[in-house]
Amino acid sequence: MDELWTGDREVLTRIVELFEVSGRALQVAGIVEEFSEGRRDQVVQSIRRLSSHGYLVTVDRGGGLVTRGHRPLVVTGVTERALQTVGAWPSDAALMADRLLELLAEQAESEPEPGKRSKLQSGLKGLRGMTREVLVDVLGSVITKSAGLS
Numbered sequence: 360m361d362e363l364w365t366g367d368r369e370v371l372t373r374i375v376e377l378f379e380v381s382g383r384a385l386q387v388a389g390i391v392e393e394f395s396e397g398r399r400d401q402v403v404q405s406i407r408r409l410s411s412h413g414y415l416v417t418v419d420r421g422g423g424l425v426t427r428g429h430r431p432l433v434v435t436g437v438t439e440r441a442l443q444t445v446g447a448w449p450s451d452a453a454l455m456a457d458r459l460l461e462l463l464a465e466q467a468e469s470e471p472e473p474g475k476r477s478k479l480q481s482g483l484k485g486l487r488g489m490t491r492e493v494l495v496d497v498l499g500s501v502i503t504k505s506a507g508l509s
Contacts, residue, residue, distance in 0.1 A: 370394075370405040371414055372445045375437050379447070384435045387417075406434065414441040452499035453491075459498070460486060 373393055377385055387406055391399045410417040416436035442448035449457075463483040470476035486494060 364405070364408070366398075366401055367405045367408055368444070370402055371409055371437075371441055374406075374409075374415065374434060375441060375445050375447050378437055384418075384433050387432055387434065390434065409441070410434075414438055414444065450495070450499065452495045452502055455498045455502070456491060456494045459494075 370390075374385065374390060377390065377393070387403065390406065391402050394402045406415065406417070409415045414437065415434050416438065418433050418435050439448060460483070463479060463486065467476055467479035467483055470479055489497075
């Protein structure tokens, strides 16, 4: 988000929060009301920048995509990029942790050999005993090391 102004992050975070609560399109006028009166013009400018930089999906009064210079009237969506920027999109490690737990549970249920099934269930119980945050941190370290990034 280097190309955006500092205040844009606050606006983007609030828009993502509003979308999580409402799950529907947001009128720019309603978004602007979330901020102090003295900042409202800046919020509209932030929404324009966020839209033009691929963080927000906006439409104009006629239903077409907003082009440069037009004031967006409705924010119809937030992009994956926006969710990643504000930390609302799961990391690769978080996705991997969820998938690992899911696969172990499936394997434990379907394993016909009692000894192996017991080991899978014990391993699953141990992983579930960790907080999700710890598991994600461990997997994140594994990803980083295997990619040669550390």
